[in-house]
Amino acid sequence: MSSSTSFSNTTALKPLSIKLVQCSKTFGNGAPALEPIDLEIHPGETLVLLGPSGCGKTTTLRLIAGLEFPDAGGRVLFGDEDVTDLPIEKRGVGMVFQNYALFPNMTVGENIAYGLKIRKMAPAERLAKIDTLLEMVHLQGLSHRRIDQLSGGQKQRVALARALAVEPKVLLLDEPLTALDAKLRETLRADLNQLLRKLGITAIYVTHDQGEAMALGDRVVVMERGKIAQIGSPQDIYYRPVNNFVADFIGTMNRVTGVGRAGQLSFSAGAVPMAAVKDNQTMTAMFRPEDVDIVPLETVGAEIFGDVMSTFFMGDRTRLLVDIGGEMPIIVETRRRGVWHAGERIGLRVPEQAVMQLPGKPWEGEERA
Numbered sequence: 001m002s003s004s005t006s007f008s009n010t011t012a013l014k015p016l017s018i019k020l021v022q023c024s025k026t027f028g029n030g031a032p033a034l035e036p037i038d039l040e041i042h043p044g045e046t047l048v049l050l051g052p053s054g055c056g057k058t059t060t061l062r063l064i065a066g067l068e069f070p071d072a073g074g075r076v077l078f079g080d081e082d083v084t085d086l087p088i089e090k091r092g093v094g095m096v097f098q099n100y101a102l103f104p105n106m107t108v109g110e111n112i113a114y115g116l117k118i119r120k121m122a123p124a125e126r127l128a129k130i131d132t133l134l135e136m137v138h139l140q141g142l143s144h145r146r147i148d149q150l151s152g153g154q155k156q157r158v159a160l161a162r163a164l165a166v167e168p169k170v171l172l173l174d175e176p177l178t179a180l181d182a183k184l185r186e187t188l189r190a191d192l193n194q195l196l197r198k199l200g201i202t203a204i205y206v207t208h209d210q211g212e213a214m215a216l217g218d219r220v221v222v223m224e225r226g227k228i229a230q231i232g233s234p235q236d237i238y239y240r241p242v243n244n245f246v247a248d249f250i251g252t253m254n255r256v257t258g259v260g261r262a263g264q265l266s267f268s269a270g271a272v273p274m275a276a277v278k279d280n281q282t283m284t285a286m287f288r289p290e291d292v293d294i295v296p297l298e299t300v301g302a303e304i305f306g307d308v309m310s311t312f313f314m315g316d317r318t319r320l321l322v323d324i325g326g327e328m329p330i331i332v333e334t335r336r337r338g339v340w341h342a343g344e345r346i347g348l349r350v351p352e353q354a355v356m357q358l359p360g361k362p363w364e365g366e367e368r369a
């Protein structure tokens with residue numbers, strides 16, 4: 001993206017904060033799709049709503065957009081303004097959908113300028129604006145193309161340019177990359193990341209893809225069955241999950257249960273370091289597959305012994321399933337080049353900083369940060 005790209009007023013506008021206060025949503029006479037939630041989106045941040053299908057992500061986004069309205073008592077605030085009862089066209093939001101929602105019988109330029117025409121922007125100004133936006137989304141020179149002559153990735157870039165054309169106060173994106181193939185998704189994700197940061201616009205992004213959530217979100221909201229399970233930075237969510245749902249939804253988690261002994265959690269196949277565990281206390285420790293080191297068996301200090309059950313070579317890394325005599329095998333991911341065989345006995349070490357525990361358990365009543 002060239003540094004000459006300007007986006008007239010949007011970058012000069014003060015980014016907006018958004019607040020949902022006790023917003024719930026019940027459709028028909030069913031169970032609530034959304035329990036009462038409180039959520040604050042900081043000015044200029046990209047907030048990602050992440051969770052499995054049906055958890056209420058899209059409903060939350062649509063409440064912010066003004067495409068749905070909360071049950072009685074819920075309030076939506078844009079800055080200091082209460083927009084709870086305003087429809088979408090009065091809220092100043094730009095939206096991008098998974099299925100592009102472009103006008104198929106119009107050119108790229110006409111699609112982008114649609115909202116500007118409605119706002120009666122002068123033709124010359126409109127053309128200049130289209131060029132700026134096309135450059136911003138890396139589609140220079142494509143203004144006259146028909147929509148059906150574009151690839152999926154290009155269509156989504158047009159949809160993004162169209163959403164930004166009217167200089168919205170807030171950008172809302174609902175699974176915008178889901179329809180694209182993996183490589184394209186990554187390219188567009190990187191461009192989008194750069195663009196959102198450059199514009200400094202408040203953005204809310206819905207996805208069920210944890211990689212996308214981590215890469216794009218300043219903060220991530222993990223949702224489960226109409227509730228917010230956790231809000232935090234991608235690192236918080238990954239390294240400090242507040243419950244088992246979050247721990248298992250994001251990445252892969254190993255668990256071992258053992259008994260405290262001199263700053264370690266001991267179990268039949270060995271031990272992991274855990275300064276917080278008290279002697280004779282039963283606890284479960286969690287750790288990520290990529291944090292487990294494979295160490296030679298004869299190494300002094302190899303903390304866990306296990307038997308390789310199976311291996312999967314994944315190109316940039318190898319994944320091993322290792323039986324350590326517990327209920328579940330341990331999953332190990334290593335970037336080391338090596339070949340391991342089923343039945344082989346190996347040593348594993350988990351560094352202390354990689355060992356996690358769920359907050360509040362088993363220390364009932366202990367406050368979490």
Ligand SMILES: Nc1ncnc2c1ncn2[C@@H]1O[C@H](COP(=O)(O)OP(=O)(O)OP(=O)(O)O)[C@@H](O)[C@H]1O
Nearest residue numbers: 027028033051052053054055056057058059060208
């Ligand atoms: N218009 C509607 N009428 C009735 N039920 C609805 C409506 N919209 C959503 N729901 C229900 O509300 C719940 C939450 O749906 P929502 O679309 O917000 O989930 P989601 O997390 O975005 O899921 P997905 O990733 O599948 O889109 C689901 O049980 C869904 O079936």
